Amino acid sequence: MFNSTKARAAALLAAGAVGGGVLAGTLSATAATGTGTTTAPSTSGYSAPAGAPAGGPGGAQPVRGDEKLVTGGDLTTLKAAALKAVPGGTVIRVETDSGDATYEAHMTKADGSLVTVKFDKSLAVTSVEDGMGK
Numbered sequence: 001m002f003n004s005t006k007a008r009a010a011a012l013l014a015a016g017a018v019g020g021g022v023l024a025g026t027l028s029a030t031a032a033t034g035t036g037t038t039t040a041p042s043t044s045g046y047s048a049p050a051g052a053p054a055g056g057p058g059g060a061q062p063v064r065g066d067e068k069l070v071t072g073g074d075l076t077t078l079k080a081a082a083l084k085a086v087p088g089g090t091v092i093r094v095e096t097d098s099g100d101a102t103y104e105a106h107m108t109k110a111d112g113s114l115v116t117v118k119f120d121k122s123l124a125v126t127s128v129e130d131g132m133g134k
Contacts, residue, residue, distance in 0.1 A: 061093070062093065062095045063132075064098060066098040067095045067096050067097060067098050068095060068096045069093065069094070069095050070094045070095055070096065070103060074103075074123065075094055077123050078094045078103055078105055078119060078123055079091050079094055079105065081117070081119070081123065081124070081125050082094070082105035082107060082117040082125070084125075085117050085125045085128050086107050086109055086115055086117060086128060087110075088109070088110030089107045089108060089109050089110060089115070090107060090108045091105055091106075091107050092106045092107060092108060093105070093106050094106075097118065097119075097133075099133065100118065101118035101119055101120065101126060101127075102119055102120055102121040103118075103119040103123070104116050104117065104118050104119065104133060105117040105119070106132055106133070113130070114130070114131055114132050115128055115129060115130055115131070116128070116129045116131065116132055116133040117129075
């Protein structure tokens with residue numbers, strides 16, 4: 001005799017199997033026809049600076065919840081200073097820093113390596129660190 005817990009478990013398994021079958025059929029049909037679409041993740045109204053790699057490490061959005069994207073005139077000033085500090089580099093994103101600086105620009109150098117340019121509150125470069133930050 002089935003008890004109610006076993007009955008519920010069986011029903012959930014059956015529903016999962018049906019749902020999985022529908023999903024698999026949909027994906028198979030999309031692959032066969034080539035009509036699928038891809039949606040890029042939202043950037044909440046922020047577009048990466050011109051020339052930034054679309055899929056750069058971490059992308060155009062801050063990775064940490066306690067950091068915010070820099071916009072407007074400060075973005076222009078910080079980006080120009082970062083590009084001067086890393087000639088031939090590409091800015092991935094510029095954001096506030098919750099660590100040892102006020103702002104930071106995450107960049108790719110011309111050789112493809114990653115660096116983080118740190119700024120003080122007056123928007124002056126204080127350091128260039130290897131990698132995407134500590």
